[in-house]
Amino acid sequence: MIISVRSLSYDELKRNLSQDDKIVIWSCDTCVKHCGIAGMEKMTALEELLKEDGYNVIRKELISESCQINLAKKHKTAQEDIFREATAIIVLTCEIGYQCVKTVFPYKKVIGTAKTFGAGNFSNRKGPILTSPFESTCLEPNTEGYTLTNLVENFNMFPKFFDADKEPNPEKITITVDGKPLEVKKDSTLLDELLANRIRIPHLCYDSSLGSIGACRMCLVKVEGKRGLIPSCCTQVEEGMNVTTEDEEITSLRKSVLQMIIAECEDDIQRSRDIRYWMRRYKIKENRFQLPKKNETVDDSSDVLIRDPNRCILCGRCIRACANLSGQKVINFANRGSNMVTITGLNEPFANTDCAHCLACVHYCPTNAITPKSISKKISGYPFWTLISYPKKMASTS
Ligand code: SF4
Ligand code: SF4
Ligand code: FES
Structure with a gap:
C-alpha cells in the first residue's frame, strides 16, 4: 500500500477556500483510508467542519483507486452536472490521486491534502508502516518500517484528520x-x-x-x-x-555546532536520523575538527537498557523525560562547563538505580545514547511509550 500523511492544517485548507466556493470533497477509499486521512467517515467529518464554518459543500464523492486516471475521468463524466457547478475540489487521496484529479479538472481549484512517502504495509501492532520510501524523502528502506507518528514528527506533517486541529478559537x-x-x-x-x-x-x-x-x-x-x-x-x-x-550566519553556526558534535562523539552518532538529515542538508561530509573522542564506559548493567555516554550530546531530553513522564530522577547532569556529563543515580550503574524501565528516555534521546536491549523480549508489562516506534530506531536499523 501507499503511505501518506496529512500535509495541510485545517487553517491552511480554509485559506485556500472562499465562502462563495461550491465545494466537492473527493476521497479515495483504499490506501489513504487505512492511513486515517480519507474514506466516507472522514469526508463526513470534514463536511461538518466546513459547514460549521460557513462553507458550501455541495457533494461528497467516494472513489476507489483515485490514482487510476481512467477511473477519475469516468467519474467526471458520470457526475458531469455536479462537477460543472463545483468551483473547488478538496482531494482526500495520496499525491498520485491528487495529480490524477488535477489532470482531469485542469480549470478547477483542486486542493491536495496529503504527502505521500512511498510504499509500505499494514502492521497489526504499528498500523500502516512505510518500508520503501521515495528517494526524495532521504529515508533509507527499512523492513521494520516508519510509523505514521514517525513521519508526522520528522517531516512536520499533521497528525490524524482535520477535526484534530479544531481548538476552541485560539487567539x-x-x-x-x-x-x-x-x-x-x-x-x-x-x-x-x-x-x-x-x-x-x-x-x-x-x-x-x-x-x-x-x-x-x-x-x-x-x-x-x-x-x-x-x-x-x-x-x-x-x-x-x-x-x-x-542566512549565512545562522547556517554557519549550525554547521559548527554539528561539526563539534560529530568531532566529539562516536562516529555512530551519525546513525541518528536527525543529525544525518542536517549533515546532508548542510553538506557536511567529514569531521573537520580533530578533537579527542570520548572514551566513556558503556553501561549495560541494566536488564533492559544500554547507555553509551560516548554518543551523548548533553541535550538533557532523557533527564526531563525521566522526571516529567516517569516521575523518577534516575538520570542527571553532573559537573559543569566542558566537564559536564550525564550520570545515572549517584553516578552508579543503571542496574543499581530506581529505573522503572519505562523507556521514556529511550524514546526522547536523539542520538541513541540510551537504547533498549531488546524491545521485543521486554515489551510486555511496560507502559504505553514502550509500544511507540521510536524515530531513532529508524536510524539504528539503517
Ligand atoms: S527507563 Fe524510565 S525510569 Fe528508567 S531512566 Fe529511562 S525514563 Fe527514567
Ligand atoms: S537524551 Fe541522549 S543525548 Fe540527550 S542527554 Fe540524554 S543520553 Fe545524552
Ligand atoms: S537550543 Fe533550541 S532546540 Fe536546542
Missing part, C-alpha cells in the same frame, strides 16, 4: 518569518509555531512535551531588535516579531 497574532506574514497562536513558543507551519528548524534538545533548556543551540534564529542569535525554543512569539530562520 492569533501575526509575525513575519523570512519576509512572509504568518499567523501564529498567541503565547506559544516560536519554535513550535515555526515547526507547525512546516518551517524546518533543527532542534536537538527541544521537544514540545518536555519543554526547553536551550542547550544544543541548533534552533537559533534572528529576531529584529534583539541582539545576536536567539534560541527559538526558548522564545515566545510576539505581535509584529520579524524572524529570520536561515
Whole structure:
C-alpha cells in the first residue's frame, strides 16, 4: 500500500477556500483510508467542519483507486452536472490521486491534502508502516518500517484528520518569518509555531512535551531588535516579531555546532536520523575538527537498557523525560562547563538505580545514547511509550 500523511492544517485548507466556493470533497477509499486521512467517515467529518464554518459543500464523492486516471475521468463524466457547478475540489487521496484529479479538472481549484512517502504495509501492532520510501524523502528502506507518528514528527506533517486541529478559537497574532506574514497562536513558543507551519528548524534538545533548556543551540534564529542569535525554543512569539530562520550566519553556526558534535562523539552518532538529515542538508561530509573522542564506559548493567555516554550530546531530553513522564530522577547532569556529563543515580550503574524501565528516555534521546536491549523480549508489562516506534530506531536499523 501507499503511505501518506496529512500535509495541510485545517487553517491552511480554509485559506485556500472562499465562502462563495461550491465545494466537492473527493476521497479515495483504499490506501489513504487505512492511513486515517480519507474514506466516507472522514469526508463526513470534514463536511461538518466546513459547514460549521460557513462553507458550501455541495457533494461528497467516494472513489476507489483515485490514482487510476481512467477511473477519475469516468467519474467526471458520470457526475458531469455536479462537477460543472463545483468551483473547488478538496482531494482526500495520496499525491498520485491528487495529480490524477488535477489532470482531469485542469480549470478547477483542486486542493491536495496529503504527502505521500512511498510504499509500505499494514502492521497489526504499528498500523500502516512505510518500508520503501521515495528517494526524495532521504529515508533509507527499512523492513521494520516508519510509523505514521514517525513521519508526522520528522517531516512536520499533521497528525490524524482535520477535526484534530479544531481548538476552541485560539487567539492569533501575526509575525513575519523570512519576509512572509504568518499567523501564529498567541503565547506559544516560536519554535513550535515555526515547526507547525512546516518551517524546518533543527532542534536537538527541544521537544514540545518536555519543554526547553536551550542547550544544543541548533534552533537559533534572528529576531529584529534583539541582539545576536536567539534560541527559538526558548522564545515566545510576539505581535509584529520579524524572524529570520536561515542566512549565512545562522547556517554557519549550525554547521559548527554539528561539526563539534560529530568531532566529539562516536562516529555512530551519525546513525541518528536527525543529525544525518542536517549533515546532508548542510553538506557536511567529514569531521573537520580533530578533537579527542570520548572514551566513556558503556553501561549495560541494566536488564533492559544500554547507555553509551560516548554518543551523548548533553541535550538533557532523557533527564526531563525521566522526571516529567516517569516521575523518577534516575538520570542527571553532573559537573559543569566542558566537564559536564550525564550520570545515572549517584553516578552508579543503571542496574543499581530506581529505573522503572519505562523507556521514556529511550524514546526522547536523539542520538541513541540510551537504547533498549531488546524491545521485543521486554515489551510486555511496560507502559504505553514502550509500544511507540521510536524515530531513532529508524536510524539504528539503517
Ligand atoms: S527507563 Fe524510565 S525510569 Fe528508567 S531512566 Fe529511562 S525514563 Fe527514567
Ligand atoms: S543520553 Fe541522549 S537524551 Fe540524554 S542527554 Fe545524552 S543525548 Fe540527550
Ligand atoms: S532546540 Fe533550541 S537550543 Fe536546542
